[in-house]
Amino acid sequence: MADNARHPESRYGNRPTMKDVAARAGVGLKTVSRVVNGEPGVTPDTERRVQEAIEALGFRRNDSARVLRKGRTASIGLVLEDLADPFYGPLSRAVEEVAREHGALLINGSSAEDADREQELVLAFCARRVDGLIVIPAGSDHRYLEPEIKAGVATVFVDRPAGRIDADVVLSDSFGGARAGVAHLIAHGHRRIGFIGDQPRIHTATERLRGYHAAMADADLPVDEAWVSLGSTSPERVRVAAESMLAGPDGVTALFAGNNRVTVTAVRVLAGRERPVALVGFDDIELADLLGITVISQDAAALGRTAAELLFRRLDGADGTPARVELPTALIQRGSGEVPPPAGG
């Protein structure tokens, strides 16, 4: 009765341990360990007896205890903004695939674009002693990670650079992509182009805005401040922003959407209008081909894969100054970006 609850607070029904296996097999504890870990120096006969005991008891090695001894957990943490965002699915999957190749498990968390929650997650991962971290930053100050990094937790930032610390980062070329997208609209005759982006504290949002301004400047086009809108990507806000830019005779004739969520809402808004408006969006979208949406495409899976590979190189001992990798984007023409401005525009 009493020994039926070695862990009063636990609901584990007393899982067998190596000690139990050893007792049943009539061997020493260490011999069981050797068998379980495939270490040499065990006679076939002993090994068989141990295997039988393992089988009979349903023993499974406790990796928590193992970790405590060995120091490595063979797991990495991934903090992203929202697992439900279609952009992060492929990224997450790519990270998982690389982790799997290295025999590591993936612990996931969504920050919901909240800096405190990001920190909370990251530190929880560190308490679990993950070997490494891949972080899509929500906050803009990552000095809280300094002791962790100093203690040996490899860390790679993705999609946006870390704030106030020097660390590895893998990015898409937001500036160049946006510049190319806006230049594409200009090349098709547009002179009044609107930009709707994410909140300005997000690095990619400002980079893309910078690309917009660069393209306009390249073509010597003025930018009316009413054509630019940064803020939440909620459908309501984006809708209001788009409609206000499009209103009136001097409204914009083309829109550049700063990310996938903005694009989706923009498509909905434009679908309800009579006069066609040109649209280029940052990020590709499923079924965009059928809807004829021209986009600047970034390869989310490549971002994840690159970051994870960099992380494991660090874990395998690669030293050196923090790397900054920038992946190219691609303009995919599907029609919406090739709509000319109206005759009088």
Added chain:
Amino acid sequence: MADNARHPESRYGNRPTMKDVAARAGVGLKTVSRVVNGEPGVTPDTERRVQEAIEALGFRRNDSARVLRKGRTASIGLVLEDLADPFYGPLSRAVEEVAREHGALLINGSSAEDADREQELVLAFCARRVDGLIVIPAGSDHRYLEPEIKAGVATVFVDRPAGRIDADVVLSDSFGGARAGVAHLIAHGHRRIGFIGDQPRIHTATERLRGYHAAMADADLPVDEAWVSLGSTSPERVRVAAESMLAGPDGVTALFAGNNRVTVTAVRVLAGRERPVALVGFDDIELADLLGITVISQDAAALGRTAAELLFRRLDGADGTPARVELPTALIQRGSGEVPPPAGG
């Protein structure tokens, strides 16, 4: 030098432990533990000294060791088919959200629809001593989980029932949903309706097929075996299947797509045809409203939330026979399902 590598195999740069903190603060080990865990019985002055030492050393509690002592890991494992599939993003996010409410972390893994890989992941999670498991089954035999469940690992299956063991499961009403979708097509005048689904070993695939047959039988319509195709959901296969069903004067006038991936390919195939073909798909898809795709929608987030809540009820001690929860689906009319058959059809 020597003590700079207490763990020869570890890359942790000797993280400080409670012992180190205790030494620096000039208190006992247990006192540090009390402060870290917010236990009572520490004077404000002592607490301050300890906090300062923690701060100065960058100490962070090692949860691996904690877990070993306490028996609970405050983490749950989620095995699904593919994180990159848009259906699983919201599901995964919902699970994460519930886990967060219960102070647990989420460990993720994709089985890639492979039974061996599912088992490998599940057992790896068990070795980590996750408190609970949420599994979207890839395999059809889960007896390998019996010792784990007996040892107290709470387990909930989602989207498909477990194979050969009796366990909690949360499902969508695949049968009813498909039946309603096909009945909808019949109500709009179709008599020759094609069904393209996933591989027959997948429970939802056969359930949806069953729904298709039921709806046809309800209307006393014959089913030509050439109208039914189960198999891989790769675009190539689905395209071939769809084109062959649609070919000829006696080809089908409507298609029912068995899941989101099939629907996407079907839309692409149908977009290339002159004569309109009606389409209803299982699972909603982003932008389906703009494309006018009629779907049977299942609430992936609700599946995840329901499963996670059930899991935590089990962890909180809820006993009783395994539950089977079935969530309803909804028909969303958007146009593609309301296309009538051609005059002669």
Added chain:
DNA sequence: CCTGCATGTGACAACGTTGTCCAGGGCCTA
């Protein structure tokens, strides 16, 4: 027959934390 060596095996400490238990000191009451 003893030495030397290889091989298989087990005893033991350690990993970092928490639960149990006990000691010392201050305070209250009789």
Added chain:
DNA sequence: TAGGCCCTGGACAACGTTGTCACATGCAGG
């Protein structure tokens, strides 16, 4: 002022595993 209690703090064992080391045994060679 003695006796009891509460409050704070620390010593110690235990969690389940692995690394180190030492002990048996067996066999070959001197």
